Amino acid sequence: MKVPDRHKRALADLASLQDGTMSALAAALAGAPPVLLPQDLAGKIGGRVDLELPKLQALMEMLISMSGSRTRRGATVAAFVAEVIAAAKDAEVDVAPDKWEALAARLALLLPCPSIGITSKALDVLTQHEHVYARSRVLTDLRPVFDTDVISRPRAGVIVHQLEIRYYQDSGERRFFVALDSEDVKELREVVERAAAKEERLCGVAAEAGIAILRMEPKR
Secondary structure, three states, rough: OOOOOOHHHHHHHHHHHHHHHHHHHHHHHHHHOOOOOOOHHHHHHHHHHOOOOHHHHHHHHHEEEEEEEEHHHHHEEEEEEEHHHHHHHHHHOOOOOOHHHHHHHHHHHHHOOOOHHHHHHHHHHHOOOOOOOOOOOEEEEEEEOOOOOOOOOOOEEEEEEEEEEEEEEOEEEEEEEEOOOOOHHHHHHHHHHHHHHHHHHHHHHHOOOOOOOOOOOOOO
16 A cells, blocks of 8 residues: 555654644544545535645545445454555655554544545546546637639638546546537436436435435536
8 A cells, every 4th residue: 555645745744743632633533424525525614623625625535535445345343444544654744653552543533534535435426437538628710611713702700619527537638529500408407407307306305205415516
């Protein structure tokens, strides 16, 4: 096992938390509902933990990532934490010598929290696809149509839309373009509206069955 560079600072921060802050963090996670993204979980508990939001979000990202790794390995919490501590020492993570034991205890306390475990599994289910949508935009142009005499003014024009879709594949972001006309735009809008309607219907069915649907928090 190796500790990813992006998690080294969060691991050191967890080791150095004041006991009161650590207790508040554990209590907040124990009572937090599962969500879909680490930043959403940080937002849910931010008001109950005396930590800057970027640090709290980094902690959530680390814990959720570790939870997923532990699940894939099929390791017990104790065995997994022991591996993490050994790897952190090998990587010379900035933890005081007298804090390693406390760090292990804190990881063992936080990793089994349902809000961490379910969020990790939900994120895994959501993103286990070859292509995962990132974002999109539409570029709209007026294309002039000239007669044989190109010096004269255009005789007509057509509206062309270029749909750019960005997606994640193999840990990188890629993109492609699709040309659309006005009828294509109408059809695409109808398809998306139909998908949203089906989602709402399925959410109703899930609610009747007592199943909580995890959704993205609205972007601000």
